[in-house]
Structure formats: structure tokens, C-alpha cells
Amino acid sequence: MTDTTLYGFDGSTYVRTLRCVLARKGIAYDQVPVNVLAGETRQPEHLARHPFGKVPVLDIDGMRLRETDAIVRYLEARNPEPAMFPADARARAKADESAALINNYGYGAIIGFVAYHLFPDLVGGKDEAARKSSIEAAQTLAKLVIENKGDAPFIGGGDAPGYADYLLGPLVAYATMTEDGPALVSVDGMQSWWDRLSADETFAATEPDLG
Ligand SMILES: N[C@@H](CCC(=O)N[C@@H](CS)C(=O)NCC(=O)O)C(=O)O
Numbered sequence: 001m002t003d004t005t006l007y008g009f010d011g012s013t014y015v016r017t018l019r020c021v022l023a024r025k026g027i028a029y030d031q032v033p034v035n036v037l038a039g040e041t042r043q044p045e046h047l048a049r050h051p052f053g054k055v056p057v058l059d060i061d062g063m064r065l066r067e068t069d070a071i072v073r074y075l076e077a078r079n080p081e082p083a084m085f086p087a088d089a090r091a092r093a094k095a096d097e098s099a100a101l102i103n104n105y106g107y108g109a110i111i112g113f114v115a116y117h118l119f120p121d122l123v124g125g126k127d128e129a130a131r132k133s134s135i136e137a138a139q140t141l142a143k144l145v146i147e148n149k150g151d152a153p154f155i156g157g158g159d160a161p162g163y164a165d166y167l168l169g170p171l172v173a174y175a176t177m178t179e180d181g182p183a184l185v186s187v188d189g190m191q192s193w194w195d196r197l198s199a200d201e202t203f204a205a206t207e208p209d210l211g
Pocket residue numbers: 012013014015036041053054055056066067068069
């Protein structure tokens with residue numbers, strides 16, 4: 001039993017992001033597996049934690065934190081090592097930009113075509129036009145984050161995986177389970193980044209057991 005609690009199930013890409021960051025920083029926690037697919041984020045018990053019905057939520061240091069970006073930045077300030085952001089100001093700006101692009105456009109785009117294949121009922125059925133525009137938006141996102149990282153091996157941390165890698169990785173993991181995965185990883189530079197991230201011990205250890 002610890003005094004840190006992560007609310008959210010392993011199948012959530014954002015929960016996986018936090019599990020990676022918590023693991024890399026060596027922060028012990030308990031997990032309450034609130035399951036999005038079973039509608040548990042919409043239950044009063046979870047709405048009391050996050051009124052917009054999202055996971056993750058993290059209880060830490062006597063406070064409740066919502067929203068992955070805010071949580072990761074708190075963890076970074078609390079436990080600076082290993083860093084989840086590059087030290088160099090320009091590289092940091094680009095890693096921050098990539099994280100924002102993933103959060104604001106990449107998540108919706110990738111989940112859009114993943115849901116088409118894996119959870120069509122959750123998105124009102126199979127809409128071909130929506131699938132196509134999701135793939136195009138995901139490719140645009142991929143081009144931008146690969147361009148932002150420049151020659152660095154990773155998108156978010158430079159020489160080691162950082163926040164933006166742990167944001168995008170769980171999404172790409174789902175994408176590669178579908179027939180549209182190759183359209184995403186074939187964007188220039190994506191496959192080698194994906195191979196590097198897949199070899200990261202922490203990322204591999206957080207792969208969800210989808211039964
Ligand atoms: N802005 C939130 C987004 C979190 C999010 O979208 N989580 C998904 C699971 S990966 C969720 O809770 N979905 C439930 C729903 O939309 O009903 C964050 O950054 O933490």
C-alpha cells in the first residue's frame with residue numbers, strides 16, 4: 001500500500017503514459033483500474049474524481065491531479081531524474097510542441113481509425129470517410145513530430161524516451177494492431193523511432209494485457 005493512487009485501467013493510452021513516467025521515476029503507486037470500455041468513467045464514483053469522466057487521475061502528496069500533461073509536469077518537478085524532457089531550451093520547446101500536437105490532434109486522429117477497426121460501436125459504426133481523414137491527420141502528426149525531433153533518437157527526451165514518446169507510443173501500439181498501422185509507421189522516420197521505443201524496457205513492461 002502506497003500513498004499514491006493511479007485511477008485508470010491499463011488499456012488506456014494515457015494511463016500507459018503515466019505508468020511509464022511513474023516507473024521511470026521510480027515512484028511506487030497503487031492502481032484502481034477504472035475501465036473506459038466498461039463505462040466505468042461515467043459512473044458517479046469516477047465522475048466525482050474527474051467530472052469530465054476521463055482517466056487518468058492521480059492522487060499524490062495529498063492532492064488530486066487530473067490531466068496527463070499536468071500530472072507529468074508535476075512528477076518532473078517532484079522527481080527530476082530521469083528527465084522526461086530535454087535539457088536544451090530549443091529541444092525542449094520542440095518536445096513540448098510535439099506533446100501538445102499529440103494531445104490536441106494525434107490522439108483523436110489515431111484513436112479515430114483504431115476505433116473504426118477495434119471498437120466501431122464506440123464511434124457510431126464504420127464510417128469510411130472518417131477513417132480516411134483520421135489516417136491523413138495521423139500521418140500529418142507523425143511528419144511533424146519526426147521533423148521536431150531532428151536527429152535525436154526520441155521525440156520527447158532526446159537520447160532516451162521522454163514524455164512525448166510515452167504519449168505517442170501507446171497510440172502507435174494500438175494503430176499497429178490494425179490494418180491501417182502501416183500507413184502510420186511508413187511515414188519517414190517513424191518505423192525506426194517505433195523500433196527504438198519498442199525496445200525500451202519500461203515501455204515494453206507496460207504493454208496492456210488485452211485478454
Ligand atoms: N485530456 C485528458 C484525456 C484523457 C483521456 O482521453 N482518457 C481516455 C482514455 S485513454 C478516457 O478517459 N476516455 C473516456 C471517455 O472519453 O469517456 C488527459 O490528458 O488526461
